[in-house]
Amino acid sequence: MAGHRRSTVYSATTATLFVLQLLTAAFSSFSLPSQEQDRSALLQLKSGLFSGDLLCNWSLEPGVHHCSWTGVTCEARSRRVVALSLPSRADRRLAWELSPAVARLTELKVLSFPSVGLGGEIPQEVWRLQRLEVLNLAGNALRGHLPATFPEGLKSLDLYGNRLSGRIPPALGNCAALRHLRLSSNSLDGSIPQQIGKLAKLRVLELSGNRLSGGVPPEICHCRDLVKMDLGRNFLDGQVPSGLEELKSLKFLSLAGNNFSGEIPSGLGQLRSLKFLNLSTNALSGVVRLHLVALRNHTVLLLDNNKLSGEIPASAAPLSSLLGVNVSSVTGATSDVNPSPQHTELFIVSSTLSSKRVLAEANPGTPPDGSSSGGGLGTTEIAAIASASVIIVTLLVVVILCICTRKWTLRPSRRSFRIREVKVFDNVDIGAPLTYETVVHATGNFNASNCIGNGGFGATYRAEIAPGVLVAIKKLAIGKQHGDKEFQAEVKILGQCRHPNLVTLLGYHISDSEMFLIYNYLPGGNLERFIQERTKRPISWRRLHKIALDVGHALAYIHDECVPRILHRDVKPNNILLDNECNAYLSDFGLARLLRNSETHATTDVAGTFGYVAPEYAMTCRVSDKADVYSYGVVLLELISDKKALDPSFSPYGNGFNIVTWALKLIQRGRVREFFIEGLWDKAPHDDLVEFLNLAVQCTGESLSSRPTMKHVVRRLRELRPPSY
DSSP states (O other): OHHHHHHHHHHHHHHHHHHHHHHHHHHHHHHHHHHHHHHHHHHHHHHTBOOTTTTTTOSOOTTOOGGGSTTEEEOTTTOOEEEEEOOOBTTBOOOBBOOGGGGGOTTOOEEEOTTSOOBSBOOGGGGGOTTOOEEEOTTSOOEEEOOSOOOTTOOEEEOTTSEEEEEOOGGGGGOTTOOEEEOOSSEEEEOOOGGGGGOTTOOEEEOOSSEEEEOOOGGGGGOTTOSEEEOOSSEEEEEOOGGGGGOTTOOEEEOOSSEEEEOOOGGGGGOTTOOEEEOOSSEEEEEEOGGGGOOOTTEEEEOOSSEEEEOOOTTEEEOHHHHOOOOOOTTTOOOOSSOOGGGOOOEEEOSOOOOOOOGGGGSTTSOTTSOOOSOOOOHHHHHHHHHHHHHHHHHHHHHHHHHHHHHHHHOHHHHHHHHTOEEEOTTOOOSSOOOHHHHHHHTTTTOGGGEEEEETTEEEEEEEEETTEEEEEEEEOOOTTSOHHHHHHHHHHHTTOOOTTBOOEEEEEEOSSOEEEEEEOOTTOBHHHHHHTGGGSOOOHHHHHHHHHHHHHHHHHHHHTSSSEEOOSOOSGGGEEEOTTOOEEEOSGGGSOEESSSSOEEOSSOOSOTTTSOHHHHHHOEEOHHHHHHHHHHHHHHHHSSOOTTOGGGGGGOTTOOHHHHHHHHHHTTOGGGGSOTTTTTTSOHHHHHHHHHHHHHHTOSSGGGSOOHHHHHHHHHHTOOTTO
8 A cells, every 4th residue: 555655656756847847848949949030039139230349249149149249138037138238338339220139138128229310210010029128219300200009118218319200100199108208309290299298107208309389288397206397399389288386206307498478376386395486488478476486595587588577586697697687686687667578587596485576566656555655854864874784784794704704614514415425416426436535536636637628618538437547527617606506407418418429517516615417428529630630541421420410409409499599609620539340429508508498698808719709709709600600611621621720821912811711712713622631532422522612611601690590501412412322
């Protein structure tokens, strides 16, 4: 009996082991083909890309598993590919198109190829990846429409800065897990679908810089977790939604550059978490009520270019340097009760309201209730009171200064902590912490040996924050004439400017003794050095054209798409940086003055570099976007010739002779060929070279009306695109 039991147990155990072996074999036979499928898909994906050495280890080298390839992440047990992620870096770029083979990576959860030069359309197969959670293809040149359906598990969709068109599909509302939706800077049209209101977990909504029309659907106010909402630079109209006060977590709200009308909802004043509110460049009207600006400390509030009326609260710090707006002093003059649209005030709310100024103050002698009064003080009494007031105020100021001085002396550690703070913008991750100490250490305390450039705004230093992690530090040569709040507000706005051909602003530091900006590092040097060393390398018409087009794209963006608009005011080869593949990036744009409308604006000084400054700017101090066009034209002339803007060889011709007059002289005499760099005439189509030269000369025309806009320049350069693009 016992033997029979042992036999039964043995048989059961053997059967179980046999089943397990079958399952293991079946799993192995299933897993291995799946891994081969993944590897085959990756190789096919690579074949559709021009990656240089970026994907050089994506190969069938013996003993190397595809899970170790650059940018590939696999699940530990199944060894299936779950993520493809190539961080955006200026010295690493892909090209061509994304292959539909990516859809064969059936376990893929993350596909992240931002700013790597992808073109064509997003393959429809991508949207069928059911496990996809993160799709980041921002900053490329992708075109086409968004799909009718999306993976329902999608958590982050980032297609910012492409060329997508068509409508925003309502099906996005089915992505219940979606937290980040960034579709800014495309050509999307139609209305904002109300189904977005179903995205209960949405934290970031960015739809700016498109062609969206209609109103803001009230259902958006159901997205209670929203932290950032940017709908600026569209064609939206109607009234500002009244339910926005329900978004208690909202920190950033921009509706700028639209056609919103009516009054500003009073409920916006209840958003205690709000740090940035931009309602500029709309058709808003009515009175700016004091409770609207009763927000928490350091909230940036932009209301310029509307039809608003009202007064600046006593607690608001004027932001006169931001856009060149003349804001009357809070203590020295009352604001206009009914300013015109061109003089709507711009200010930062620095604290909650601690005092009120009644409207009657704008009309001395009128009681606050509006009634007339026959009584009053005589001249002697007024003089006595005024003298006593001056003495009392002077004594109070002296006492306060003494107290503050003693407090600062007794508590240096707290002040030192504030001074050493480095502020980094959201969504910035360079792979190493950015602190004041790391910056100072990496630059050798701003040692001259690490200086890579000098300009009118200060010196730039190379800083290796961690092994292989490089940034550029721009130490500003400005003093305390720029207030802390004004500086921070300006930098925060500039931190929102993102374009593939702009140097990226990562963060900043401000203290009583120094200010510096932190940018991404570009290893190719500047265009001035490229031009000087051009004789050491073969001349490529394609490369010269690419540099011109990149800079044109950047200028067109800051002129027409930024809100507020930005003028560079110092376009020159030294402010154009290159990466290792000669992609061009415009720098120092963050230090230009910002314009609040399209009119020319008088300045009190002339920024810029002699030889590149437009003649009307140098003579009258009046600057417009056409002044940047002139400077850009001079850069184009230098790019295709062997002369500098003020070349020493021009000295026999007398004062005023420069590269512009030299180009005109050669064109008039029919000696165009002599203008170009030696060898270029034999390597490029003559018609294209002459058209390029004519475009540069047109940019430097004496009349502002004769100069094209940067949008027009970009369009004409695209028509000259060399065949090898």
